[in-house]
Amino acid sequence: MNAGSKVRKFAIFAAVPMAIFSAVLVYPFAQGFFLTFTDWDGFKYEKFTGTANYTKSFKDPVFWSTLGFTLKFVVVSLVAVNVVAFGLALIVTAKLRSSTFLRTFFFVPNLIGGVVLGVIWQFIFNTALISISSRFNLPFFKDSWLNETNTAFWALIIVTVWQSSGYMMIIYITGLITVEQDVLEAARVDGASALRTLLAIKMPLMAQAFTISLFLTLRNGFMAYDVNVALTGGGPYRTTELISMHIFQDAFAFGNFGTGQSKAVIMFLMVAIAALVQVSVSKRLEVER
Amino acid sequence: MSKSSSTPRKIIFAVGAILSFAYVMPFVLVFLNAFKPKYDILENPLAWPKQVSWDNFQQAMLKMNFFRSLTNSIIITVISVSALIVFSSMLAYYLARTKTKFSKVTFLILVASMIVPFQALMIPFMSIFAQFVSLNNRAALIFFYIGFGVALSTFLYHGFISKIPMDLDEAAAMDGASDLTIFWKIMFPMLRPVTATVAIVNALWIWNDFLLPRLVLTQETQTLPLSTYLFYGQYSTEYGQAMAGLLLAVLPIIIFYLILQKQFISGITTGAVK
Numbered sequence: 342m343n344a345g346s347k348v349r350k351f352a353i354f355a356a357v358p359m360a361i362f363s364a365v366l367v368y369p370f371a372q373g374f375f376l377t378f379t380d381w382d383g384f385k386y387e388k389f390t391g392t393a394n395y396t397k398s399f400k401d402p403v404f405w406s407t408l409g410f411t412l413k414f415v416v417v418s419l420v421a422v423n424v425v426a427f428g429l430a431l432i433v434t435a436k437l438r439s440s441t442f443l444r445t446f447f448f449v450p451n452l453i454g455g456v457v458l459g460v461i462w463q464f465i466f467n468t469a470l471i472s473i474s475s476r477f478n479l480p481f482f483k484d485s486w487l488n489e490t491n492t493a494f495w496a497l498i499i500v501t502v503w504q505s506s507g508y509m510m511i512i513y514i515t516g517l518i519t520v521e522q523d524v525l526e527a528a529r530v531d532g533a534s535a536l537r538t539l540l541a542i543k544m545p546l547m548a549q550a551f552t553i554s555l556f557l558t559l560r561n562g563f564m565a566y567d568v569n570v571a572l573t574g575g576g577p578y579r580t581t582e583l584i585s586m587h588i589f590q591d592a593f594a595f596g597n598f599g600t601g602q603s604k605a606v607i608m609f610l611m612v613a614i615a616a617l618v619q620v621s622v623s624k625r626l627e628v629e630r
Numbered sequence: 631m632s633k634s635s636s637t638p639r640k641i642i643f644a645v646g647a648i649l650s651f652a653y654v655m656p657f658v659l660v661f662l663n664a665f666k667p668k669y670d671i672l673e674n675p676l677a678w679p680k681q682v683s684w685d686n687f688q689q690a691m692l693k694m695n696f697f698r699s700l701t702n703s704i705i706i707t708v709i710s711v712s713a714l715i716v717f718s719s720m721l722a723y724y725l726a727r728t729k730t731k732f733s734k735v736t737f738l739i740l741v742a743s744m745i746v747p748f749q750a751l752m753i754p755f756m757s758i759f760a761q762f763v764s765l766n767n768r769a770a771l772i773f774f775y776i777g778f779g780v781a782l783s784t785f786l787y788h789g790f791i792s793k794i795p796m797d798l799d800e801a802a803a804m805d806g807a808s809d810l811t812i813f814w815k816i817m818f819p820m821l822r823p824v825t826a827t828v829a830i831v832n833a834l835w836i837w838n839d840f841l842l843p844r845l846v847l848t849q850e851t852q853t854l855p856l857s858t859y860l861f862y863g864q865y866s867t868e869y870g871q872a873m874a875g876l877l878l879a880v881l882p883i884i885i886f887y888l889i890l891q892k893q894f895i896s897g898i899t900t901g902a903v904k
Contacts, residue, residue, distance in 0.1 A: 373751065443649075454838030454840060598757075609746060
């Protein structure tokens with residue numbers, strides 16, 4: 342192939358998507374990083390300010406409470422979603438006649454956007470549960486869970502688990518059914534119990550499914566926005582704002598573009614580091630089995 | 631099967647049934663209350679509606695401009711997904727078939743970019759493309775979806791194309807077919823399973839996306855999630871109407887899913903596992 346046809350081939354097949362990719366992803370990413378070191382106000386910048394935006398971000402007490410709240414959310418949702426999703430996968434793969442139905446039911450919340458789900462649950466917590474509890478005298482839901490920071494956190498976890506466990510279940514189902522039948526047959530012949538087969542054979546052999554699912558739940562946890570906005574709206578008093586919503590508020594509600602973007606860069610670094618650590622640890626576990 | 635293995639099976643079935651009931655309950659609540667007047671909902675949200683009234687739906691459709699939002703959602707999703715299929719399949723073909731350092735590096739950049747969260751782009755994107763957005767916000771949104779979605783879609787196609795032997799395109803090139811003919815006539819039809827995956831993964835994401843449309847779109851170009859959210863915010867005390875609106879918002883995608891269930895599950899599996 343000569344140079345001319347190489348260039349032509351690039352122009353035909355790759356030029357347009359690469360140009361759009363650069364315009365949407367590469368350039369804004371680089372530009373955004375650069376602007377955090379200036380006095381950018383959303384429209385223009387006049388001078389470099391060094392790390393002033395970062396210092397300012399870290400001096401913001403709301404940002405610290407957001408970071409703490411986000412980390413708590415990431416850890417708890419990661420554990421809860423994966424435990425539930427794995428349980429659902431075990432139920433669906435138990436060779437029941439109803440397993441297709443069950444799979445559909447567990448999966449459906451995942452199809453619907455977080456905003457609509459959040460709003461549905463807002464109705465449940467603020468209206469439905471309250472009227473049900475006063476009717477049947479249940480003290481647990483007498484006041485809306487969304488009015489208090491601690492219960493609002495658990496409301497966020499419940500909705501997140503409900504929303505994403507069906508998706509992770511699909512990944513675990515794929516993992517469970519790729520375990521080869523003759524290995525399971527051998528275990529059965531050797532008299533291994535169902536629990537032992539699961540722990541000693543199935544789970545190590547499907548380690549890849551855990552890597553993927555943990556990675557996705559970790560990333561989703563850091564990036565959660567829709568459910569947060571629609572369910573708690575950050576309230577009461579900005580105590581349930583996750584980092585994504587905090588950045589949005591900082592930049593677009595309060596007009597702090599400099600610190601908003603700095604916090605976005607910090608968020609990117611956290612996601613990248615957490616994901617790299619998680620994937621390399623999981624990969625090592627996959628090999629060591 | 632022996633008797634001893636059927637008792638645990640019954641327990642598993644019972645647990646599964648209870649859980650699936652819990653999973654659909656929120657939708658059942660929405661459904662039941664969409665047909666009720668406000669005071670019946672406050673009295674008992676679990677009760678069956680005393681009479682079926684379509685009043686709530688009429689009001690909700692009007693107030694959330696249902697058909698306009700639905701049309702906007704369809705336009706934006708269909709154009710973005712089609713463009714993503716065309717662009718990323720061609721890009722992946724180019725990257726998989728030209729074994730140069732350049733294409734290797736490009737592919738690595740694409741893969742690495744998948745970890746960048748949208749939040750790290752949204753603020754600069756809004757300022758860089760402010761003019762584009764004010765000129766035509768739907769086009770700007772589609773432009774963004776293509777750029778943001780191209781990495782994953784290209785990655786999915788790339789894995790599949792790498793497994794197709796080169797002899798095939800070489801033989802066609804011998805016969806004098808042009809690059810584009812080879813791609814569209816021979817290669818693209820073989821990519822059908824990946825195309826289904828790419829279409830479903832992107833359609834779900836774009837259809838349900840909220841953050842960017844919220845920043846970019848105006849009242850006339852609102853998508854369904856956006857108008858649902860705004861409608862609910864305004865009329866959340868009109869419970870019956872709010873529930874009817876939510877039901878309307880949920881319905882299109884559930885219908886779509888029930889028709890294409892098999893493709894959905896396999897698409898999501900390959901999309902995630904890759």
